[in-house]
Amino acid sequence: MQTSLDWFLENLPERLKYALLNTYEEGIKKAKQKDKEQIINIYWDAYKEGQISSDVTADEYYNQNYKNNE
Numbered sequence: 001m002q003t004s005l006d007w008f009l010e011n012l013p014e015r016l017k018y019a020l021l022n023t024y025e026e027g028i029k030k031a032k033q034k035d036k037e038q039i040i041n042i043y044w045d046a047y048k049e050g051q052i053s054s055d056v057t058a059d060e061y062y063n064q065n066y067k068n069n070e
Contacts, residue, residue: 001065001066002066003032003035003039003066004035005028005031005032005035006032006066009021009028035066036062036066039058039061039062039066040058040059040061040062041058043058043061043062044058
């Protein structure tokens with residue numbers, strides 16, 4: 001899986017991607033961290049509400065499904 005930010009960056013033309021990553025590197029890192037926090041919080045909330053019954057923690061879920069996109 002990938003976040004919308006990962007999809008956006010992946011689909012940019014190479015020259016534009018290079019320019020954005022160099023110019024907004026810190027902002028992109030913060031946005032990716034925010035995505036990670038939101039995914040983990042949503043997973044945890046669903047677990048607490050009984051919508052997920054799993055031995056996988058929220059962090060493990062994120063790492064298994066999204067970690068490769070960082």
